[in-house]
Amino acid sequence: MTEILAAAIAQTGPWLHFESLGLDPVALDLGFFQLKWYSLAYIAGIIIGWWYLLKLLERPGAPMSRQHADDLVFYATLGIILGGRLGYILFYRPDLFGSPLQIFRLWDGGMSFHGGVIGVTLGIIALARKHGLNWLRVHDYVACCVPFGLLFGRLANFINGELWGRVTDVPWAIVFPRTGLDLPRHPSQLYEAALEGLVLLAVLAWFFWRTQARYYPGRLVGIFLLGYGSARFFVEFFREADEQLMWLQDATGLNMGQYLCLPMIFGGVYLIARSKARRQRVEPIVGESVA
Template structure:
């Protein structure tokens, strides 16, 4: 049926829209707390970090079992310790410097990790520094170590973004798409993009698939810097695009309006450029690889 006035929706379409309102986040029955014992709580966000690290460690062992590995099985446990410190310290410090400089006025707030607030870009910097120290300690090729670690990072990104969704945080911009969700913490009865799920799909699943293919189906692991370059480039592009569907952090709305881009997008620019450089120059770093474990050499 046609609308009776110019600009109106057809009556049938209006009836369907009214009959199928957007999903409310509260209807999903999700709770940020996974286990509540009264005196002790375990949150999904914490479990996301733990699950990502454990799965990453397990997958890393699978990668190291292949010819030409840059380190031995015995190095993996030590590496996980260094990487975990880098993630936590870098992520928290990065959040303070990039998103919440007001915390510098009260340094004790920085230690309140349970209040939330982690920056992926800060975590990348912290982890990279930690891996460089780890490689120097064990006299390993730091760039090739980065290549292998890059392949496991999507596990943490996937579960971390799912935890953001469970927390009902980092929501997207208002939208009329059929899968838009009304998040109560916004304080508005407005449906929005579930941008957390977009990021889980792009930064987690898609990026993992890309790196899986590059590692197992090509010779990328023998060109130092190619795998980590693919990761940095892929993440930077995925995050840059998703930010167009995501609301900026409340304290950075004016910054986004003034610069035309979100803080997350500005931080992705050097990632995209750096990742493209690593990929483009990786062929020139290809060399005969002498594995740390085993006896097989790979040219």
């Protein structure tokens, strides 16, 4: 049935071909050195997220100082890289555990956002314990900044022509050459950039700037988890599953990304529901200063 549908769709074109967009995964090529858009996406996400975090900390009742925020950049970056890479291998490519050298080949791609979330969370907890901060309130502020990284990361996925969507006949479908099939697909990377990046950023900004959510520890983190988990779960219906995990989708109707989103959704609901009991009054920043 799938083959018949694909054949019918292929003959209804013409469709937009990815090559016609003139996109190149390499942003700068000096011959001896290449700078890729994917790397720039991580750098931009961290720098702009840090800048936005400083803006959030200017509001009354901040859970940490500017010095703590500067220190947090190191912990968060380490958590993103280590957590993202190990999460990808654990959730999507466990076969790489048999080739230890492959684990460190970050330039070949392969990062898991869910793993990155765990890594950043552990980094925040480590920083909070070191300086006597409320880790959940710190996490609330960090959660408001994460959509920047998601936006740039998904746009980089699109520029790379990777993580494409399922075969479709919608007018905006794109033929991605790396699929090996001349069939139009959903540009699911752009769906995720819009929902996980722009929409989630706007929702968190509204709750932070227009409500008292930042005084309820865990509420903003909960909104982020619920928002991201729901958006990602929805978009996965339009996204092609990883080839090595196609069996999971065929067997259950859901793919690995959706299963990983379920704990995020439930955890988000729990944190939002429990946040009222954690209500804090505005206090001066506590914790040790950072040298």
